Each structure stands twice: as structure tokens, then as C-alpha cells.
Amino acid sequence: MNKKVILNEQDDKRQEIITYMKEFSKITPLTSGNFSILSEKRDKLFIKPSGVYMEEICLDDISVVDISGKLISGLRPSVDTNIHLSVYKANNKINSIAHVHSEYAVITSVLFAVIPVITTFHADHFGKEIKIIDWSDLSILANTLAEYSKNESAVLLKQHGLFAWGSNLSETYNNIFAAEECCKIFYKTTLSSIDTKKILTLDKSKILMHNLRFQKLYGNSTKVTA
Numbered sequence: 001m002n003k004k005v006i007l008n009e010q011d012d013k014r015q016e017i018i019t020y021m022k023e024f025s026k027i028t029p030l031t032s033g034n035f036s037i038l039s040e041k042r043d044k045l046f047i048k049p050s051g052v053y054m055e056e057i058c059l060d061d062i063s064v065v066d067i068s069g070k071l072i073s074g075l076r077p078s079v080d081t082n083i084h085l086s087v088y089k090a091n092n093k094i095n096s097i098a099h100v101h102s103e104y105a106v107i108t109s110v111l112f113a114v115i116p117v118i119t120t121f122h123a124d125h126f127g128k129e130i131k132i133i134d135w136s137d138l139s140i141l142a143n144t145l146a147e148y149s150k151n152e153s154a155v156l157l158k159q160h161g162l163f164a165w166g167s168n169l170s171e172t173y174n175n176i177f178a179a180e181e182c183c184k185i186f187y188k189t190t191l192s193s194i195d196t197k198k199i200l201t202l203d204k205s206k207i208l209m210h211n212l213r214f215q216k217l218y219g220n221s222t223k224v225t226a
């Protein structure tokens with residue numbers, strides 16, 4: 001009986017990854033990028049295999065690894081598996097992680113030191129600037145990202161790409177696409193501005209107001225019937 005439950009969960013998680021892979025493949029080139037979800041018991045990780053095109057991956061290809069990183073089934077897992085494991089261990093509210101080399105995240109990570117809040121959309125989703133981590137040592141990157149995951153829902157890596165996480169894959173997807181949108185708007189705004197320091201940023205009270213309104217009032221979780 002237990003075995004059946006575990007198998008069903010494994011199929012569900014792998015299918016969830018396949019479904020989202022089609023969306024993530026639209027914004028990250030070739031075989032780059034990766035994403036994962038944790039099992040309900042937080043003892044297994046379902047992650048994109050290394051070096052394969054997302055649109056060609058089938059259910060049995062998805063890498064399943066235990067919490068120490070040992071492969072249980074599927075193809076060889078992403079080279080960033082240690083980063084994913086480190087973030088999960090640091091924050092038990094995170095159940096899903098994604099990493100993409102999306103166009104505007106990469107451009108802004110090359111050009112700037114931070115993505116400031118210049119729109120209400122950015123204020124709604126993140127309530128703060130998006131940090132760009134200036135990293136060079138791969139051996140400490142997993143720990144660095146684990147620390148950032150405690151206070152940020154999306155970060156850029158200098159001259160590289162974007163990491164985001166969430167309580168489930170849907171939230172992670174929103175954080176990735178919202179961050180990419182913020183990077184795009186900021187970059188395009190700088191194109192028409194002589195001095196990036198003169199770009200108008202939202203003041204702290206306005207950021208807080210929009211972020212609180214978005215968190216508390218936005219959306220349709222309840223339905224009223226007559």
C-alpha cells in the first residue's frame with residue numbers, strides 16, 4: 001500500500017516537472033537551466049538531468065536523487081544539484097527551485113549591481129530590489145545561495161543568470177517570470193535614460209503599500225455564490 005503511494009507521488013512530481021519544463025525552455029537557451037521539486041517527506045529530489053534539451057526529456061529521464069545527492073533513478077542530475085540541496089536544507093519552506101539563463105536577467109546581471117524597484121509590478125511581487133550576487137568561488141556558491149534564500153525569493157548571479165524558489169513549482173515559476181519581467185523593464189528603461197542614476201525609483205512607503213496590497217488583496221482564492 002505504501003509502495004503504491006510513493007510510486008504515485010513520484011509519477012506526479014516527474015509529470016509536474018515535464019509540464020513546467022515546456023514553459024522554462026522558452027526563456028533559457030539550449031540545454032541550460034535546471035529546476036527541481038522535493039518529495040512530500042523532503043527526502044527525495046526530482047531534478048532536471050544534466051545537458052539535455054528540456055523538450056526532449058521523458059518521465060523516466062527525470063533524475064531522482066536522495067537528500068545526500070545520490071542518484072536513485074533517471075539520468076545524471078544537473079551539475080547544480082548541490083546548490084538545490086543546500087537551499088532546501090537551509091529553508092524548510094522552500095519545496096521548489098528553478099535556475100534559468102534568461103535574456104534580461106543575464107543582460108542586467110552583466111550591467112548592474114542591483115535591480116531597483118522602479119515599477120509597482122516589481123513592488124507587488126518582491127517588495128524590494130532584486131539582488132545581484134557577485135560570485136567567483138564555485139565551492140561556496142551553494143552556501144551563499146542558501147543564505148540568500150532565507151530572505152529573497154529571486155536573485156541574480158553576476159554575469160550568469162537567475163535563481164528563484166518557492167513553496168511549490170507554481171510559485172517558483174511566478175518568481176522566475178516576475179524577476180525576468182523586472183529585469184526587462186529596468187533594462188529597457190535604462191536604454192532611454194542618459195544616466196541610470198536619474199531613473200525614478202519607488203520610495204519605501206510606496207513599495208510597502210503595493211507589496212502589502214498584492215499579498216493581501218490580489219487574486220481570487222475565494223468565490224461567492226448567490
Ligand SMILES: [Zn+2]
Pocket residue numbers: 032033099100101160161
Ligand atoms: Zn547556470
